[in-house]
Amino acid sequence: MAPSRMHADAPYCKRFHSSRVCPTLTDMTHEWWRSAVIYQIYPRSFADASGDGVGDLTGITNRLDAVRDLGVDVVWLSPFMTSPQKDAGYDVTDYRDIDPLFGTLEDFDRMLARAHELGLRVIIDLVPNHSSDQHVWFQQALAAAPGSPERARYMFRDGDGDTPPNNWQSVFGGPAWTRVPDGQWYLHLFDSSQPDFDWSNEEVRAEFRDILRFWLDRGVDGFRVDVAHGLVKADGLPNYTPPADAASMGGAEPVPYWGQDGVHDVYREWRTVLEEYEDERILCAEAWMPTVQEIANWVRPDEMHQAFNFGYLSTAWDPAELRGIIDESLAAFGDVGAPSTWVLSNHDVVRHATRLALGDAAPQGHGVGPRSEGVPEQTFGLRRGRAATALMLALPGSAYVYQGEELGLPEAVELPDEARQDPTWFRTGGERYGRDGCRVPIPWTRSGESYGFSESGASWLPQPDGWAALSREAQEGVEGSTLELYRSLLRLRREHALGAGGIEWLDTDPSVLSFRNGDVIVVVNFGDRAVELPNGEVLAASATLEGGTLPTDTAAWVRTEA
Structure with a gap:
């Protein structure tokens, strides 16, 4: 498998002098x-x-x-x-x-x-x-008058009679507005029991x-x-x-x-x-x-x-x-x-x-x-x-x-x-x-x-x-x-520092995804027939290999020389 492209093409990596390898995250910082x-x-x-x-x-x-x-x-x-x-x-x-x-x-x-x-x-x-609508602030808002500081903590608005302030719908389905007895409406992008705060406050x-x-x-x-x-x-x-x-x-x-x-x-x-x-x-x-x-x-x-x-x-x-x-x-x-x-x-x-x-x-x-x-x-x-x-x-x-x-x-x-x-x-x-x-x-x-x-x-x-x-x-x-x-x-991710690495794409069949991260080559077969694995030690596979080949819908990690 020959290398074709790497994430060194990303804009962040271009800020570094190497034209081949993007610096690892560990090179940049040690934040956990x-x-x-x-x-x-x-x-x-x-x-x-x-x-x-x-x-x-x-x-x-x-x-x-x-x-x-x-x-x-x-x-x-x-x-x-x-x-x-x-x-x-x-x-x-x-x-x-x-x-x-x-x-x-x-x-x-x-x-x-x-x-x-x-x-x-x-x-x-x-x-x-x-x-929650049971939060002390919202209970205070319900007890207070329109335009009060208590209501200003939430998204209370006037509508047009039985018509809410706009046509927004809740993520959970149904209208995103509920009317209170004095005629105002409050916004809840989720359930009516979840009034939205007003973050301009x-x-x-x-x-x-x-x-x-x-x-x-x-x-x-x-x-x-x-x-x-x-x-x-x-x-x-x-x-x-x-x-x-x-x-x-x-x-x-x-x-x-x-x-x-x-x-x-x-x-x-x-x-x-x-x-x-x-x-x-x-x-x-x-x-x-x-x-x-x-x-x-x-x-x-x-x-x-x-x-x-x-x-x-x-x-x-x-x-x-x-x-x-x-x-x-x-x-x-x-x-x-x-x-x-x-x-x-x-x-x-x-x-x-x-x-x-x-x-x-x-x-x-x-x-x-x-x-x-x-x-x-x-x-x-x-x-x-x-x-x-x-x-x-x-x-x-x-x-x-x-x-x-x-x-x-x-x-x-x-x-x-x-x-x-x-x-x-x-x-x-x-x-x-x-x-x-x-x-x-x-x-x-x-x-x-x-x-x-x-x-x-x-x-x-x-x-x-x-x-x-x-x-x-x-x-x-x-x-x-x-x-x-x-x-x-x-365990292998930690041992091979894959989370702090970088990837190099490898040329493969279009039905296969393969890249190198450090000394590990990752191969994933999306096709309908088994494919050959690269030479090296198989560290892990998501399913049983078939005579050294990688079956469909299977991924393998292979250790090679970096």
Whole structure:
């Protein structure tokens, strides 16, 4: 295989004298977040110590050794702050306390101390676009008059009688405005129980700077910022109708409530807060923007440190498209001196062990259910999912892993309608399944009513039959299991410093994607027949090799002379 092009073509790399090799991230800086692998814990579905069927902080603490043994560097916790749980904790009533469902501040401190003892950093979810309608500020706003300081903290506006201020629709379906008894309307880009803050209000901005310090003082290592492309809305709140095929959290053209310029001023303020602390604390943006170039605006040197690469997550299982998004990502993020942050699954999208075999049948936020067409056979989806993981973990930059993907969990498609809890399901009258299918509690043991998730056997969402074989206990130490594949890939990624490397594309058949990162050649076969591997030691493969050749929908790492 001959080299054809490398990410030295990216604008960032052109600033260096070498015409052949882009400097590694380690050459530029030693910040941990540039090459870290971060493991997302969805607390209510990770481990339940109390027996009520909902995961909690003590359950997380009890299972942190397993996370460390997987080989990741950091854990990210989805929301656990005080909330009525109308949207699984993304509706916050108190940003400085723990919801009793998950424990107490003391439980959080013990979890954080144990993680640090194990060498794991911890970042937590922060939800600044909106609060719960039970938040004391919103209750004060409802009790106050139009034009009052209390209402100025939120997006209250006058409409025209029964007509709201504009035609905006909620991400979860239905109108984005709700009318209050005195005739005004308030904006909620999500559920009506999640009113949007008005970020032109200095009191709101000061409050969140203080919230940052509260958690930083407790020792957290950073924040994943929910809806980081929201917060600021376009002046005049103009009407907007998204295209019929638009994803729930974005649009192909400028959207008046996503990605407004003023949002970057907020994160510049937050960056100065983090820099008050001597050790490295980070901000990671959930910014669903149409292009990687736009997402890179969130990680300019004085703003956030990372931004999820949703362009990569959304790319089809196609070698040309994947090569294109990898090149585009390395160029766009490199041009602002930031690492690319790779991700395949999270709590908002169909699990990639199912999604990659669906084609275009699973738009973000819609979910997959029993009446969906073309749901793939589980083995087919998992084969692609494992290959996709082997590709992702070989790329330079930081990578995110969502709990349960290391077990090869598919989307839970057959959830009964009466068990579903996602607001999307209810606000669309069952037209969209929403995100429950990727949030089902994960299996730890072969036996038990909840496969070890809870000693009581309770589970807030029912787990599919057959998950015993996917449990951690069933896969532990089993050669070829998805768990052991992840362990091997993460160990090799660290040993070969792939996260701090650079890539050199190699000429191959059009149905094959291949590149060199350091002394490792990565080969992924998308075609319908097996292909030859380069000479060298096979370090890892996502499926069994066939007489030294690479089967379809399989990836391999081969060590050669660098």
